Amino acid sequence: MTSRLVLLCTLAAAAAESGCDCTTLPRVYDEACADPDSHPYHGLGCNAEGKPLCRFEIMDCDGDDGNAEWKQPCYEDKKACATSPLLGCSAAGHTNLRFCGFGKYKGTKCPRASPAAEDELGVLATEQWVWDAESMAAEDAKSNPVPEVECACDSQPCYFDAACADPDSDPNKGLGCNAEGKPLCRFKDAAKEEL
Numbered sequence: 001m002t003s004r005l006v007l008l009c010t011l012a013a014a015a016a017e018s019g020c021d022c023t024t025l026p027r028v029y030d031e032a033c034a035d036p037d038s039h040p041y042h043g044l045g046c047n048a049e050g051k052p053l054c055r056f057e058i059m060d061c062d063g064d065d066g067n068a069e070w071k072q073p074c075y076e077d078k079k080a081c082a083t084s085p086l087l088g089c090s091a092a093g094h095t096n097l098r099f100c101g102f103g104k105y106k107g108t109k110c111p112r113a114s115p116a117a118e119d120e121l122g123v124l125a126t127e128q129w130v131w132d133a134e135s136m137a138a139e140d141a142k143s144n145p146v147p148e149v150e151c152a153c154d155s156q157p158c159y160f161d162a163a164c165a166d167p168d169s170d171p172n173k174g175l176g177c178n179a180e181g182k183p184l185c186r187f188k189d190a191a192k193e194e195l
Helices: 078-083 133-143 190-194
Strands: 002-004 027-029 046-048 051-056 073-076 097-099 113-115 128-131 158-160 177-179 182-187
Touching: 078 097
Parallel strands: none
Antiparallel strands: 002 128, 027 051, 046 051, 073 097, 113 128, 158 182, 177 182
């Protein structure tokens, strides 16, 4: 599967959404994106595909040089960069960001995706990215869960169900979700009653 390189985002004044179901590049849920001034990377990668609390895992760390043609991919690598700085660490001036997938950093793989083509300068902004949807789904399930919310309903029993975050992929197509106005809560047995 290929996707366009969409890395430069601006924060939008939109309500926080649960789940980070981006379609262009790997992403993570990051509550720190709510306040770009105090975000460790000053909001870099936040608002992934218009979702304020989602951050692209692969960001553009070209140093804001204004070069719209070339992007320099990087990702957060706290473990490797904090213990013994490796090649590519301190991307865009942030200790825990690491360049990946281009030029002398080609040996450092970007998480779950790689550019179809690269150059010493970086990756063309229009370049295709290839990512393994199967490995992304497996990693997302364990490392990027939808945050659990309290589901106590007055009218009838309900429970937390992360599948409500994406009705299109929910086996019940969202049936019973939004119990008493809580998007990630599902009325108990609602799906069975309709079948």
